[in-house]
Amino acid sequence: MEERKLLSSFLAESQKALPSRRMKDSYTEVLLPLGSQPELREKYLTVQNTVRFGRILEDLDSLGVLICYKHTKIHSAKMSPLSIVTALVDKIDMCKKSLSPEQDIKFSGHVSWVGKTSMEVKMQMFQASICKSTHP
Numbered sequence: 001m002e003e004r005k006l007l008s009s010f011l012a013e014s015q016k017a018l019p020s021r022r023m024k025d026s027y028t029e030v031l032l033p034l035g036s037q038p039e040l041r042e043k044y045l046t047v048q049n050t051v052r053f054g055r056i057l058e059d060l061d062s063l064g065v066l067i068c069y070k071h072t073k074i075h076s077a078k079m080s081p082l083s084i085v086t087a088l089v090d091k092i093d094m095c096k097k098s099l100s101p102e103q104d105i106k107f108s109g110h111v112s113w114v115g116k117t118s119m120e121v122k123m124q125m126f127q128a129s130i131c132k133s134t135h136p
Contacts, residue, residue: 007081010074015116026071026111026121030063035103044101051099056125061086063107064121071111071119087118096127103127 012018034041034051044055068084099105109123 003079007077007079010077010081021071021111021114023110023112026067027108028063028067028070028110029106029108032059032105032107034101034105041101049101051101053099056099056105060107060123060125063109063123067109067111067121067123068119071114099127 032040032044034044044051046052064086065084069080069082072080072082072084074080104127106126107123108126109121111119112122113120
């Protein structure tokens with residue numbers, strides 16, 4: 001409890017006391033090496049050998065929190081005085097029907113809007129398509 005009280009001393013007293021931040025300051029990319037690390041891939045597979053989408057959603061949630069902490073980072077503090085939670089997910093657009101367990105997945109995102117008590121994070125997930133072609 002004492003540690004939390006100490007952390008509260010790092011909080012800004014007003015909006016004007018906060019440093020200005022840009023979207024690119026919070027930009028983060030993370031690679032999930034499903035294709036290149038078979039031992040990790042097993043943790044993401046269903047019994048039908050497809051990618052567990054719930055596990056991907058957990059990773060996106062964790063990335064969103066990480067991006068928020070990066071945006072609100074106070075360099076003089078070892079820990080953040082803030083508690084960040086996911087309130088809602090507005091929309092998920094899927095361009096492919098399923099994810100390949102044989103390929104790495106790249107996640108990226110950044111803070112796109114900030115209010116007094118909330119912020120919006122936009123994230124993308126990308127997995128390259130495997131295109132097989134035959135050449136004579």
